[in-house]
Amino acid sequence: THAHARADRGARQVHALGQCAASLRMAGAGGAGGGAVVAGWTAEQLLQRWRRDVCGRLRTACRRGQLAGVDAAVDELVDGARGTPALRRDVLLGAGDWGGGATPLYVACFCREGGEGGAGWLAVVRRLIEAAGDDDAAVTMVRLADEDGYTALHSLCGVYDSVPASSAASVVVAAAVLLAYGADATAGGGYDDYGDPIMATPRSRHLTRTDDASLCRDRRSPALLSLLELAERVGGREAVRRTLVDTPESLTGAPGWDVVKSMPALRAIA
Numbered sequence: 001t002h003a004h005a006r007a008d009r010g011a012r013q014v015h016a017l018g019q020c021a022a023s024l025r026m027a028g029a030g031g032a033g034g035g036a037v038v039a040g041w042t043a044e045q046l047l048q049r050w051r052r053d054v055c056g057r058l059r060t061a062c063r064r065g066q067l068a069g070v071d072a073a074v075d076e077l078v079d080g081a082r083g084t085p086a087l088r089r090d091v092l093l094g095a096g097d098w099g100g101g102a103t104p105l106y107v108a109c110f111c112r113e114g115g116e117g118g119a120g121w122l123a124v125v126r127r128l129i130e131a132a133g134d135d136d137a138a139v140t141m142v143r144l145a146d147e148d149g150y151t152a153l154h155s156l157c158g159v160y161d162s163v164p165a166s167s168a169a170s171v172v173v174a175a176a177v178l179l180a181y182g183a184d185a186t187a188g189g190g191y192d193d194y195g196d197p198i199m200a201t202p203r204s205r206h207l208t209r210t211d212d213a214s215l216c217r218d219r220r221s222p223a224l225l226s227l228l229e230l231a232e233r234v235g236g237r238e239a240v241r242r243t244l245v246d247t248p249e250s251l252t253g254a255p256g257w258d259v260v261k262s263m264p265a266l267r268a269i270a
Contacts, residue, residue, distance in 0.1 A: 062107040065114020065121035074131045092132055093141055101146040104128055109156040112167035116256035123259050125174055129181055139182035149189030153178050157206035159219050168219040170256040175224055179236030180265040185228050203228035223250040241269045
């Protein structure tokens, strides 16, 4: 379509501008004040525009559950114009690039689009955690809360009519991943209509947060509730370990388990 063609041209232009800005920086043009101008833009403005463009494409890919788009954006944050591992970490940890304090991981867990296969939302969750770079960064990303105090685990446990019904059977798989990487099942978040904190846990959010009462019955996951209740008592990693020992089919038989089962934290638990 014409709209898609315009979007593609715009993305290519922004990428080219970012490369030009990087060239200016590497050549030392503009001095310490960054005063060099290309097509009316300073090098710093070009770099900021490039960053916004990459973050926008990453957010869209996370929302749609498109692994290829996430891969491209994550790689560009390292290999593109002035990209660095530090920049990728900043973006993945939501350093000012995402509205409301939501991280890319939060968005992927909220929307659950793209199916449960090797190129859908569970694969995106895996890629984002792996892209964090090390275990400490992964734990930090998993535990980050938005401005309302909700973490990625809270986001995953919400029931919404905009979320594909097919994802209901696989939320327990994503929850096991988050818990294996340090998510806190006892973390409280949220505010009531008067602005007072309600301290809703992920489990209580799954029980009560819904756009339609019938959805809560249709999409509530007994396997998820069992895992979260256990995690509240014994901790996330231990809850995943016990579940894999006592009722393994609740995880290994769920859609999408094959996508995540080789992740290091899950292998270490198993």
